[in-house]
Amino acid sequence: MDEGTGGPVEQVGPISALVPAVARAHRTLAGQLLREVGLYPGQELLLMRLWAAEPRTPGELARELGVEPPTAVKAVARLEAAGFVTRERSTDDRRVVLVSLTAAGRALREPVERIWAELERRTVGDLGADDRRRLTELLSAVARNVGDVGPDPVGP
Numbered sequence: 001m002d003e004g005t006g007g008p009v010e011q012v013g014p015i016s017a018l019v020p021a022v023a024r025a026h027r028t029l030a031g032q033l034l035r036e037v038g039l040y041p042g043q044e045l046l047l048m049r050l051w052a053a054e055p056r057t058p059g060e061l062a063r064e065l066g067v068e069p070p071t072a073v074k075a076v077a078r079l080e081a082a083g084f085v086t087r088e089r090s091t092d093d094r095r096v097v098l099v100s101l102t103a104a105g106r107a108l109r110e111p112v113e114r115i116w117a118e119l120e121r122r123t124v125g126d127l128g129a130d131d132r133r134r135l136t137e138l139l140s141a142v143a144r145n146v147g148d149v150g151p152d153p154v155g156p
Helices: 014-035 043-052 058-065 069-081 103-107 109-124 129-145
Strands: 085-089 097-101
Touching: 014 109, 043 058, 043 069, 043 097, 043 103, 043 109, 058 069, 058 097, 069 085, 097 103, 103 109
Parallel strands: none
Antiparallel strands: 085 097
8 A cells, every 4th residue: 555545444433443342342241241150142132032032933033133043043052051941842833943941041030130230330331321321322323324223132
């Protein structure tokens, strides 16, 4: 590249550089906190969907989480291996697999809610209520601008 024109990194705006850095740091912190209860980032989102309503098919979970079905199936398999969910065939249609929580999966609800509250507290730090509201508005606008508002992580 010519002297003075700058390379691709220099051409990236500060917001475009900050967004992935913040996302990476947030995911790392979430991972550290979730590890305390034996989960990896993203697994709690699947559990939240089951806490809202169960049983669910892997396809339903994939749609609601905005991931590909194989990704949801893999996450369910890992949660099953950890003892947090079970998979069984529907009695109405043997082709359909239903995912349900185990007692251990249900017991994670309160600790995960505490972890998410701590993650939120650490994420916003000492921002005041007005700044938090404005940050929420701005991040929502950014998500719309890039074309992916994504699933509501805590909604049904």
